[in-house]
Amino acid sequence: IMREEDLEIAIKVVIVGNGAVGKSSMIQRYCKGTFTKEYKKTIGVDFLERQITTGGEEVRLMLWDTAGQEEFDAITKAYYRGAQACVVAFSTTDRDSFSAVRKWKKKVEDECGSIPMVLVQNKIDLIDQATVKPDEVESLAREMRMRLYRTSVKEDLNVEQVFNFLVERYLAII
């Protein structure tokens, strides 16, 4: 017999964006509370998870990373399958990653339909080396109708907020 307290909400979240924008680091930060400078440290698993309680609901977030296989459509498609929320990330110091945001959003929508999404400008601690202007970012976010968060995974800035927002959005539509 299933009791109400056994029921748990689990959400598959995918983090997409060009290589090296900080996707793996964000997952590691959120799920393990750690940060490493090592580039593309293999986490060895497909996803990490974290449980949170929000509004009396227990929610389990499963955060999926594309594990450096961003360029391989067949692989990324398998990662996206069944995703219920998505982070589209780019880096403050990488203009190409900003230009690719639309493409990533579309890829996820093609595979998953319209799911809660958020735009993340990571590496905000490197604002001195920025290659995108704040107003460019804001206008793209507005045009795509996406909430924008500026994060530093390194400094642990705004990471929690990103996932709280997605969970709230998700709970509002189920």
Ligand code: GDP
């Ligand atoms: P991925 O390829 O998108 O998964 O990117 P990674 O998570 O492997 O990160 C790429 C590099 O950026 C690594 O050296 C990270 O340590 C670094 N990095 C990630 N987030 C931040 C951040 O917020 N600030 C800074 N300065 N470096 C970061």
